[in-house]
Amino acid sequence: MIGHELIYNLLEEGKNVTKEDIKEILDRAKNKTGLSHRDIAILLQAEDEGDIKEIFKIAGEVKKKIYGNRIVIFAPLYLSDYCVNNCVYCGYKRNNDFKRRKLTREEIQEEVKLLEKMGHKRLALEAGEDPINCNIDYILDAIKAIYETQNDNGAIRRVNVNIASTTVENYRKLKDAGIGTYILFQETYHKPTYEKMHLNGPKANYDYHLTAFDRAMEGGVDDVGAGVLFGLHDYKFEVLALMLHNEYLENKYGVGFHTISVPRLKKAEGMDLNLFPHIVTDDEFKKIVAIIRLAVPFTGIILSTRETHEMRKEVIEYGVSQVSAGSCTGVGGYKESEEKKNKPQFEVADNRKPFEVIKELIDEGHIPSYCTACYRMGRTGDRFMQLAKSGRIQNVCGPNALMTLLEYALDYGDGELQSTVNNMIAREIENIEREDIRNLLLEKIDKIKKGERDLYL
Helix, strand or coil, rough: CCCCHHHHHHHHHCCCHHHHHHHHHHHHHHCCCCCHHHHHHHCCCCHHHHHHHHHHHHHHHHHHHCCCCCEEEEEEEEECCCCCEEECCCCCCCCCCCCCCCCCCCHHHHHHHHHHHHCEEEEEECCCCCCCCCCHHHHHHHHHHHHEEECCCEECEEEEEEECCHHHHHHHHHHHHHHEEEEECCCCCCCCHHHHHHHCCCCHHCCCCCHHHHHHCCCCCHHHHHECEEECCCHHHHHHHHHHHHHHHHHCCCCCCCEEEEEEECCCCCCCCCCCCCCCHHHHHHHHHHHHHHCCCCCCCCCCCCCCHHHHHHHHHHHHCCEEEECCEEECCHHHHHHHHCCCCCCCCCCCHHHHHHHHHHCCCCCCCCCCHHHHHCCCHHHHHHHHHHHHCCCHHHHHHHHHHHHHHHHHCCCHHHHHHHHHHHHHCCCCHHHHHHHHHHHHHHHHHHCCCCCCC
């Protein structure tokens, strides 16, 4: 699946190219048809400032054509920091000595209510791997508790799940529980590095971890999200490996990654960043995001609060389509963050409240979206990708984003935000080409203003 020699050869062959070669690749990338592995290897090694600026520019144009000005908003919810693995880079590793905990059902619902008060509708559920303290039944009950918890107009409409690789049977249970996307980071595709980073525990099994999406697909989970932890190995190798993995899934199951996450290695309890020789610079990180956007133009790119406010603002312009907001990365963190009781998995760099994130996105001309309609309408897996690539998905994504933003403004915003959102909606409606969609959106907006909620196309 991940041919190491193939990647080494691609990178070697991609070193000696001309500016004309790069221009030809970027001209083709404008067509939103993706890139070949050779193309990716060449762009990853581009060093000329003019070439890199052109990569950023075209990535921004491609993103705009596909996603418009929408940015999906979500938050993580950490359930348990019990873990039997000993991953060198992780604050939850087994050898770290701290008082571990997992949330009770009541505590989960308390956290959810706080997230709902922030306006969140979409969560990414996170937990360490521990078959005794955090087994699949605990995860399933947590999902049930999340969906059952409502707070005034607040409700979580979709739970995406980021837990350890598991069995086909367990993936089937997750699917039946109503999850959205199953997310799993390979951390590093470079097998020798993977073995150095994962000293023992179930996660130390490279092949079992790598084939998790095969078992997920067999279990009926057709929306999967991948990622690596950039900084464990050479980022150029990792990007090419991600693309090989995506191609493998497309060839075998008809659909690749729904999303790709791009976390960078950050300081965590019990680790020393100076011991990692492949730390990704800011300039390299920007290039990673832009090239992934060109390589898989219809795949969502997720950015967490590991990155600073300034970095998040920049890479949104040429690649990122989903961001977390107001995140806490420790168990019970939303309730206890002010008391400094929780033990975070890693350090957060963007500590703004969701309201601040939303307001800035709007000021920058973006439409913050809490939409979860595709999951509930069955627009997942290959069906979603077919609609996305045809352009027809735009008929629902834009209107649905506007409706969720209006909900947010009415339920959690002040008068100024409500006025700003109303003006944005009025402008955006003028850009909707189909009259029937425009009229349907106007009808639903009127209903939302009268108190109805969770309306979508």
